[in-house]
Amino acid sequence: MATKTKQPIRKGPGRPKGSGQSPPDFVNVEPSRCKRCGSTRRSDYYGKTEQAHRGEYNGRPYTHIVRRRTKCVDCGQLRIDRFYENRSDRDRPRVSVSSG
Numbered sequence: 001m002a003t004k005t006k007q008p009i010r011k012g013p014g015r016p017k018g019s020g021q022s023p024p025d026f027v028n029v030e031p032s033r034c035k036r037c038g039s040t041r042r043s044d045y046y047g048k049t050e051q052a053h054r055g056e057y058n059g060r061p062y063t064h065i066v067r068r069r070t071k072c073v074d075c076g077q078l079r080i081d082r083f084y085e086n087r088s089d090r091d092r093p094r095v096s097v098s099s100g
């Protein structure tokens, strides 16, 4: 005699089909700060530029450098905040450069 272990039939509402992901983590990114006065108060970002460039920053590989311009609200110094992003190749949308 074999004791069958029955698979539980779905009970009530669960997570939607196909999403085997756990809820997202929160990761804190420290605010950039002014080199002149040390303030973190800044204007809104503007003039964002992106550069595909591979390298390593603080021991972490990156694939893109994103630069955003801003201005220190306290001393008025302009600065460019650099963000080093390590993006997946797989998620990259295909850019079709009119071929044909």
Ligand SMILES: [Zn+2]
Pocket: 034, 035, 036, 037, 038, 039, 072, 073, 074, 075, 076, 077
């Ligand atoms: Zn400043």
